[in-house]
Amino acid sequence: MADSDQPGDPASDGVRVESGERRTHAGDVVPGTSPWRRMRLWAVAHAVDDLYQGLVPASVPYFVLDRHYSYVAASGLTLAATLGSSLPQPFVGLLVDRRQVGWMAAAGVTLAGVGAGLAGLVSSYVAVWLLLLASGLGVAMFHPAGGKGARARAGESTSAMSIFAAGGSVGFFLAPVLATPALVSLGVGATALFIPPAVVVGFLLLRHHQRTQAHVHRVTSSDGTDRWRPFLVLTGVEVVRSVLFFGVNTFVGLYWIRHLHASPGLAGVALACFLVGGVVGTLWGGRIADRTGLARTVQLGTAVVVPALVLLRVSPGPYVALAAAVVAGIAVNIPFSVLVKLGQDYLPTRPGTASGVTLGLAVSIGGLIAPVFGVIAQARGTQAVFTVLCFVPLLALVLAAFLPEPHRLRGDQHSVDTTLP
Structure with a gap:
């Protein structure tokens, strides 16, 4: 796309919109769709993914009650999920930036749910630990890929990105609200009830990736410099x-x-x-x-x-x-x-x-x-x-106080996904 300095030209704002919609500097679609319609899939996916981050600490007391784990063993379960979700994320982010792996968000949320859900069904402590480690790895896979995909849909709108971020907060909040009654009634095996949301959302994300991969490209900048x-x-x-x-x-x-x-x-x-x-x-x-x-x-x-x-x-x-x-x-x-x-x-x-x-x-x-x-x-x-x-x-x-405002460089090109799920 050739650069243009005419007022109202999307290119002059540094944003390329592939479906013919105009975007303002703030990233709002004119007349376009609401931020919620654009971000609803990613917001729900983030909520479901972070539900499993909250499910682990919510279920740990019931591992102690049902399996008679010691407090040290119980803290080890939380450690497994934390290690799986924290350490790999920068490396997953590098992979997401260097390869076309849009499917990773779908795989990540599915792995997070299946790992946390199956943990309550196995009897071996080592197996539980490894499943929670895998669940944490799923969370680590989702965040970089999900953050990149959400930004593609949000464009320059921070309001739209806030919907994606709030989805994670909602999921973390809902975990004990939904899990505690089930765990009290059914015991630690109730974690299996939380597998279906991960599978459904993973399927929806995979379909979305297949439908939009021809239209959504990596965000590029001809003059952009990483700071x-x-x-x-x-x-x-x-x-x-x-x-x-x-x-x-x-x-x-x-x-x-x-x-x-x-x-x-x-x-x-x-x-x-x-x-x-x-x-x-x-x-x-x-x-x-x-x-x-x-x-x-x-x-x-x-x-x-x-x-x-x-x-x-x-x-x-x-x-x-x-x-x-x-x-x-x-x-x-x-x-x-x-x-x-x-x-x-x-x-x-x-x-x-x-x-x-x-x-x-x-x-x-x-x-x-x-x-x-x-x-x-x-x-x-x-x-x-x-x-x-x-x-x-x-x-x-x-x-x-030392954070500068980001500067838009004329000629930058951003690919924005405007295809609704």
């Missing part, structure tokens, strides 16, 4: 955000019970408030970024986290603190989807690698650091954990 320095800074911001998320997610229930003297039921409501706030914050972050800029939104998000966590820490009672939990969830997750897209903008020739780091590796590192808060809670109580959490965002705030 690793700001990407590394961005990765640091995401690690801090992930530490905050896992810190609150792990200890918010215990904080309600031990410090605010609430019932276990109300503690569960507090966790739900935080996670629902996270979904809202993810979606809001995308909308804000389309209006004010990507880096500025990350800086705004990291700035509001501090007062949000302070509000949670000083709330006088369990019911008042529920509102603070929602606010904290929103604040912690405002930068989430923005960091995903900004990472891809910093590495324009490596969208799979960028997605593998921002959606996978950096998030997993945050989860691995979170047990440090367990040591603090053991020594000083859960209130000390939330006191420390109030100071953690300051590091992200400093790092975010």
